Amino acid sequence: MITVSPANDVVGAFIDGVQVASCSNEELSIIRQAYADHAVVFFRDQELTPDEHIGFAKRWSRINVNRFFTPVETHPVIAEVCKESDQTQNIGQEWHTDHSYDQVPAMGSMLYAREIPPIGGDTLFASQYAAYEALSDGLKKTLHDLKAWHSSRHAFGVNAPMANGEGTLFSNPEAATQDALHPVVIRHPLSGRPALYVNPDFTLHFDGWTPEESAPLMQQLWGHAVSDDFTYRFRWDVGSMAIWDNRALQHRALNDYHGHRRLMHRITLEGEPLEAFTD
Template sequence: MHIEHMTPHIGSEISGIDLADPAQVDAHADQLRATLHERQVIFFRDQSLSPSDQVRFARLFGKVDPVSSTFPAHPEEPFVELLVSQGTRTGTDIWHADLTWQAVPPAGACLYAVDVPDAGGDTMWASMTQAYASLDSDLQNYLRKLRAVHNWEAPALSDNLARRDPSGALYRAIREKHVPIEQPVVLEHPVTGKPLVFVNALYTTHIRAVTNDESSALISMLSGLAKVPEWQVRFRWRKGSVAVWDNIATQHYAINDYHPSARRMHRVAIRQG
């Protein structure tokens, strides 16, 4: 197995391993987990994974749960989420971490490319530990005292639900189950202990105990840190590519520049455990 770092701060491509072979994965399990914690997102090429293969591999990094987002589940594998689009608005072309509107957001995710366009459809990740480290210490201390509200009802996601179910029943069911919740503005990573910015442009609606103007300015500034190229990595997908990322330490952005080509991905959410 060979590991090649893609940038100084985030992202490594790993070769020489067949993720569908449990023996190979088990032999490198500790190194794979350590590399993910250090590099925050890891990539593999030329893999051939059934839905059950993908779920088994994802369990290397933690527990997996049945699909609980606004995208549909695979008909034969309730742990695999279907992400199918044609370069149109799905709500993923905004810097975000997945499901921060849940009380315990996923610790990570495993994404497998089933079918991708000839060009376009890249995904970018940004290290929010590096984003936090870039801030002045006085600002860091101030931010540690604050909490922010996260809500799943971003317009693009609500529109996506309306297309899937024009009756509105699915929207009402999710709205009833997932009310807005508070999260710390600065979170300490549960494994590495490193502090990170836990504010994103998609789901963070406002910051508590400050004025509306200050809340808007802080959210804009903090979520905008993901746009800094020095702590980003960009990945060009090919059929059979796999990405595993730390959903607490990073944010990501799915580039929607491939319409009308189709992009079909399978995702498994990973819980700490």
């Protein structure tokens, strides 16, 4: 029988008793409800071929093909999130929200573990509902009126260190040319709840403020948003899967397993434009 158990009090839930590749519509609606309630859901021991991964993703939404990640050769709608044993950088080592650099950011990501180092390689998730809630009423009010610019240029563009260094991590730097404007506090499309929406990887500065003027408050928010109190740390096994909601959390992949290979398959789910939360 399918069960849902919260990972901790703020973010994440484990879902047991189901194989996502063959789940019923009723089980899928339980999974989707848990995703809406907990922002990220974790599964263990999933047997999932690339075709089944794609089939499951399509039951959620259209697939958004990430233009910077290396595609799986046989199934190019799946992105390969891989660190080879001789590489030193990994994907997602800074706190971030996937695709916040798009004007219509991805709803979520489905990450499936194929090869895991013997130790390390955990992923951290931070609730941006909890981060917002913990702010003072005064700062909350100020942030309701602000928007911020997000970009992929500095992370994936032609001058980005990662684009030029280790060739296999990212591709298509010439596609990193657009910026996107989003509210700093969004009304979450599923829950209607306010969530903080700035992240240190892709957010540049507040709209109408210079980068210099933005930096002190932006850095304070970035630090606050990922306080331990708002996070859960997930340990992967081969066959584990996580499905997270980019509008409700930030995440970060620890890079603490040098000398070992880690291989994940990711499908990114299409999202919708974000609206401001205004009391």
